[in-house]
Amino acid sequence: MKRTLLKAGVIGLLVSGWVSSNLVLGQSDPSGKKRITDTYAITNATVFTAPGKAGTKATVLIQDGIILGVGTNLSLPKEARVIAGDSLFIYPGFIDGASDAGITKPKDLERPEGFVSSNPADEIAGITPWRSAKDQFSSSGDKVDDLRKTGFTLIQSVPDGGMIAGKTSILVLGSPTSTNLLKDNASLAANFRGSRGMYPGTPAGVMAKFRDVYENAELTQQRGQQYASVAGVKRPEITPTYSAMSEVINGQTPVLFTTPTELEIRRAINLQKELGFNLVLTGLEEYEAIIDVIKASNAKVLIKLETPSDKSIKAQKEEVTEATKAQYERVKDAYSKAIAQAGKLEKAGIPFAFTTVGTKPADLMKSLKVMMENGLSEQGAMAALTTNPANILGISRFAGTIEKGKMANLVLTTDSLFKEGSQIKHVVVDGFVYDYELTSKKKAEANGEKKDSLKVEGNWDYKTESPQGSSGGVLAIAKEGDTYSGTITYDDPSGSGKTSAPIRDVAVEGNKLTFFFDVTASGMTIAVEISGEISGTSMDGTMSIAQIGSFPFEATLSPTLISNN
């Protein structure tokens, strides 16, 4: 809570930069959060109003979270705070078709006395269509900040849960004091995850149970109508599940099915054909071979904004047998296909958007660039970030483009968006301006201080944040010739105190450092991957543990020990 307040305070200060804190506290708003003005003019910037439109020099005037005008001859009101946009490029705010940012999974319910695993209550079995993402969402989540920093202004927030997790909410990533809710019950989140140790326990059971829930929701509605019109009819049993399904069976609310793979996509489409709901496929990772099937189904599509790692491709060795070479080729081929999928989807004329569920915000733009290097057009990429999700979510009246009357959701960059080195300087969400520090990489390079000056060796004090709390230690890196080696200390997982491990596979590329180390705990060895960007004496990155997750990793180079090298 403290942290949230602090952040809010910082944002407030950024927004009203020149106001001294004393003055703010002197006003009737003791929190200091109230804005001085909600009118902004970003003058003389290069504005890209919609995908495919060329950038034109213009001023964008916004007030009360609405775009008042875009043009060259706007008369600016006195209260407008002017942001000189001469060197800036403005794009419509990005829209995340399905997001897990800021979502906390509700606690699993206690199993009641005499619990029968073959016939559990809906709520325990993960069938909770009445739940809403807005109740699980908190704008203070780290991923929310990170997502906004990447240019995302609007999200469809997806609840976490079982096979029918609940309804999604469309939220704007704006003021921390607002509910930011644009549309509730936007779609019904479903997936093929079974419940642990109870019915339905597998995707096979989930498909059967989904049919059961759907058919009985229809019958319940039918009984209700009969009850309302005919006397002497038995009172229909109305359950939260069937009530919450009624909008779905009436076609008002689509089902957002998480279907990463080809076979799962087909399974969702089969259910859709049998039962007749409106279908949005989300989280697609592998779909290259069945784009025609997806197209024929008329389902809407949200692909995962992530491309597979190229590590194993790069790790292929030179001198291998013919048989191994043939296997290498197949992996390469699979990789090339995977990164070219988005482009194929575009060419097939499917107006897809993205989902960031399960992704790291810091990697989103990198993944998008890989897709663009492999067939996705710039216009297609922009559409997938803006107009397509607006259409899919049914919010294009007020979102997706820069137009008079639309929501003031903007991304302001230092160069044309997809150009190497372009950085996001401001993100405007619902009329609130978020400022971001530019990294000085470009400057440093311009001054002739290239990669060579990058200081990797030395003793780094690091800190990580994980659900277990924060921890830290010392990372010591030595350089011999062109190779790096070293050790890392960390909290001993099998007891108290610290232990250490050698680091391996240290790679430095540009200002990016990656390495691994192995943690042994209760007989198991877990590989931990650290990757981060070094600027000066600080490193910012992530610590990833397979099947567990990624956590923030920060380190600073301890100055006293460098001279010892």
Next chain:
Amino acid sequence: MKKQSYFLAALLGLSIQIATAQVKKGSVLIKNATVITATKGTLENSDLLVQDGIIKQIGKNLNAPSGVQTIDATGKFLMPGIIDAHSHVGLDVVNEATAPITSEVRMKDMVNPFEVGIYRALAGGVTVSHAMHGSANVIGGQNATLKHRWGSIDPQDIIMQDAPRTIKFALGENPTRVHGRGAGIQPRSRMGVEAVIRNGFNEALQYKKAWADYNAKASGKGNTTVAPEYDERLQTLVDILDGKIIIHCHSYRADEIYMLINVAKDFNITKLVFQHTNEGFKVAPEIAKYTMGASVFADWWAYKMEVYYSTAFNAAILTANGAITSINSDDAELIRHLYHEAAKTQRYGGMTDDQAIALITINPAKQLGIDDKVGSLEVGKQADMVIFDNHPLSVYAVPLMTFVDGVKYFDIKENADDQRLKISATEMVEPIFLSGEAHRCMQDTEFLFETTESLFNQKH
């Protein structure tokens, strides 16, 4: 070659026509083979002509119509495609083990055409397999009958669409362990197993009546009867009672086999096949009289208490008593040499060539209700067949080519080594799960025996 180009087409994303097209049907003339028909004896030096997936002619000196490929099979043996009446190959999920009856679950939902086990089965001459639900429940899910059209990317294309519906039942230790001991509910004993089945069918009768009553009144004016709850679990049991679904029941002991025969008689069920049936030899006359027979292992038993007592003569005794008998694999490895398994009955039981061949062709076809379409080499039937270098019951026999609907899906000489259809984009060496590949009857049930929460996290 044809197969390869099909394979390439799928890989190159030219799948648009293929995915929407019907399954492929081939035409081929096989010359001068020893044709083992399985139903009409063995024909020396004979030819067999397939057109559009159907056997058109069997005889001597047949000529290939224009455009039809000829394969010289001089000195080779041609037999019907082998049919495995008990398999779990090609399924993403085997057990929905969470309730004593899960008849609403469909294995057709879970078919995975990319599983390389399908190709390995083809390499063992198997063209049709019965992809079954597991044996964790008294009444398990509905099975899928698969045709091994390797290279298909649509699960629908490897499902034998014209095969009748079948369902898995299981008696004895598995369901009592999972539900009685594991979850503390009925059935805890063999008596409980019988009660679950009888209660299920009685409920199904009530369900059928409730809907019949409602449907009779629904259209009437001012109708006050409301629609009953929809229950696909009970509806499936109704379909069994109505003769629309063949029961395939996992069973070992003679007493439980006889129990189910009595239950079936009480509910007028005639479409019943026993699986495993290791003590089938003790009740062979009863099986022959009341059921569609038994599908057994050649010589596999003593892997748990209830299957301690069996014999390699089981198939021969069942056959001698007039029971329709088949030999199955229930295993991704055994499925590759079912012809050897069938041959074992000649060593143990002295079965004739025709009898032994029938165990893996026409007999399993009868048990799956597809004997009018496959299971023998006869004019008018679907051209599922295998060419062997030696007599298939010889220990030296090696399958050379396997055809489904006249399309060659396996060729020992021409096929590339790497037959995987799905390749990971990120793993140079893909993990192989030894336990998952083999005996999968009880797959997905491990959690029921776990004692600590920590073990949960080990499973994918």
